[in-house]
Amino acid sequence: MTRSDIRTRILNGLNESATSPVFWSTTQADQLIAEGSELLAEELQAIKRTAMVALRPGSTYYAVRGIADDLMVPYRVWSAGLNRRLTATTPSQLDDYHERWQTVTGEPEYWFPMGWDWFGIFPHAAAGGGTFRVDYLAWPRPLLDDSDEPEFLGADHDTLVLYGVYSGLLKRWDIQDAQYVFALFLEKIGKGKGRVGERTLQARAWQKTEGNNLGLRSSIVGDRFGNRPT
């Protein structure tokens, strides 16, 4: 759905004219779509981006604002020098590992959080040079015009419509109807999470359990010694 399509559906849902709404301006409706997109991105964690960061000499800490302005949270940090994923750890674990870990230099092997807006790597580079790659969950980019489409899967576009209707009802102080629509919105988010989760699960390797008779109906089990039917 384009932004125009979503806006039309929202205004229809609020019993407003899609072309010349009385209680809404086009800008306000677009703001609701933007806010709903932010919320959807936070909940579904579906928007992913990658940034490359240069290793600066002596630097342990990196500000996420200096990496990308749409960075919500990194989920993978990968060293280009080592061709290896950095292991997630905490400052507390590093304290246990090395008394003065902040002074240790070398090729980074670990990364750790420092609040939402910066993180650290260990060990830190002394000379600088080289890069690490940050894969991160992102907030959505602003939609540029009415023909622009949100990045979410098509089935999640309806969720944005629901959020817009819900916010419109709140603006009317119609809390009863708003709560009903909000419940639908949350339900859609649940399904959206499922879709995002399925994409993750597909990448995993699965195999049947090797346990004796485990999970099989008695009628298809070969014999009581666990031999499978041929």
Add this chain to the structure above:
Amino acid sequence: MATVDAELDLVQERLHDNAAIWTRAELLTFFNDGYREFLAKTRAVVRIHLMDVPPRYAMTYCYEWEARHTFGGPSRMMMLPNYDATKRVTSLWEAEQNEGVTPTASYAGKTQEWERAYGNETDRQFVFALPANHDLILRVAWDDKRLHPVTVREYDETDDAWFRQAGEPWWWMLGTNRVRSIEIYEIVTTYTQSYAFLDYAEHGFARSCTGTRTWGLDSEVYANNYAYTTNGDNQHQNLDATPHLTGLGWRVTMQPNAPNQSYCCTYQWEVDRHNGDTLTNSSTAQTYWWEELHGGAHLEFGVGTMRSIISPDRQYWALNSGAATNNVLGGIRDMRSSTDAVEVTHAVIPDRQLGEPDAPDLLPEQAHKYLRYYCWMRAFGRQGPGQNGALAEHYRGRFEMGTQKFRTLANQTHQDVVLVRESHDGGGRGTPPRVRLPSNYPAVW
């Protein structure tokens, strides 16, 4: 980043109120409360605070009423109440004197911790005051080494005069002092100041630095875009609606000090002549910075500042102070090192009230919607016209959703941690239960 006034416009829009019921000032208060509440609940913003050893305070005081004038800055009550709190003392003998007891020899009294570097042994606690934005301590280190948290009781049961024990710091505690302070033991009395600002009052914030390490500066010291010669040029630039020249201008002439002199001189000897002084040698006249290449003086203008410092030895990490639009563009107001210093990693809250032109920039712009929810929660929850309990409760839930989400985001590695199951044998499950004896077990006295 959206400023507070833009956010309050959105808040008013949904309240359908143009300050008739909820005044703008009231909504600003709600917004500030929400900002503080959001940061306190999520602990999403973590900062490092470094303190020289022995600690320094912005202010020390002697009477309770003086605390009113510390404005939440790092401060400490240095004198202690005595004689039904009608008198204040720094040394124990003073308490004896006040109460009519023959004074005995006691340790030295102090009014600033740095006095430890110059004076006799004292029995005062070794207290470090934290800044106004402090909320929760996550880690304390000295000289890059983690200190372990202990309690006063644990120390009391271990040693008799632990608070006078000099040596290397190993422990930190909340201690016996006021909020926003910690104590470090063992104590260090050698004075170590990491960096000292030179001519701060005269020249403003730092534009350069010197030291023993190897480093490189990234500094934008602006060059002049144009040169001008008289006050008339200046007035023309200021009064004209569309100035002919833009950027940084530099007046290349000098004016004599003697009265009734309106000359504009290009050489120092001309100034001397009009002032009636002895003529002095003058440097080459110039109009632009690049004329330095041709014998002109090196020009430095009072604008621009250090933007980054890179060193192979360690990181120079810029921390913004918060509470202003684009405050990361400001200058360096303070510079500290973790070497031989106390380093506190703590979750912070805003240290001042935002005004409408400010921006809550400790948070990403995407979090601003949760601050609006908080405003609506408070507005609809307030008794009087416009009160709507159901809406207030709904917005409270939305605000809480946001705090939970950001608490998770603040732990950035939560997406990347590999969890493993506990071992079958129960190893690593913590302390085994204590032995329980039957009630009829014979007691030995």
